[in-house]
């Protein structure tokens with residue numbers, strides 16, 4: 518994989534997104550809290566590019582009973598996606614770069630009055646050893662970043678191509694600390710940070726998009742994390 522032409526970009530964007538995900542939302546970064554649900558906090562910044570809404574989103578969540586590796590495996594794996602991604606119309610893996618790097622083509626359900634969107638992106642799974650927090654485990658990260666592919670040119674069919682960069686960063690905590698072979702699911706907690714920037718790629722009214730973001734993102738993260746809990750609860754813990 519290190520000799521694949523995309524590898525330098527995959528390495529750079531993944532590590533940039535890891536840094537970005539770890540930045541605090543409290544400071545002056547202009548983040549506004551727009552949704553709360555239990556332990557989930559969702560923040561956004563209002564930003565436009567060429568008159569299009571591209572509001573960056575950052576969500577912080579804490580989920581009991583699953584590990585960061587389990588959550589990232591479910592987010593990354595194509596076979597689970599239809600089970601949690603409600604806005605998906607169609608999904609194909611157009612290229613397998615490595616066991617940890619896939620290229621997806623997805624069409625999302627149309628959001629009236631905008632035209633239907635599709636997304637072509639590489640998806641990379643990586644574990645990073647934990648440097649700062651002694652209690653926390655290693656980090657697991659998934660980074661999704663739009664890319665091009667000669668067989669799937671943008672805006673060739675009915676769909677408008679969106680441009681996205683997404684990352685999911687997970688860290689596992691065991692409380693109370695125990696001998697690994699005695700840990701039960703009620704002793705583990707997963708701290709999740711989800712960041713996304715989606716450029717709609719073509720005209721979509723700002724008011725409609727902001728309403729969609731406000732409605733869809735909280736639903737999306739809640740549905741995804743509940744899916745992970747259901748998927749893992751009767752299986753051996755994967756650290």
Ligand SMILES: O=S(=O)(CCO)c1ccc(-c2ccc(C3CCCC3)c([C@@H]3C[C@@H]3c3ccccn3)c2)cc1
Nearest residue numbers: 602604625628634661679683715717730733734737
């Ligand atoms: O985290 S992922 O990589 C998971 C893999 O699927 C991902 C998440 C979200 C998107 C996405 C693509 C298009 C659109 C819009 C833009 C204009 C018209 C459609 C949206 C809008 C924000 C709303 C939205 C938010 C959350 C979930 C679905 N929909 C989101 C794509 C990928």
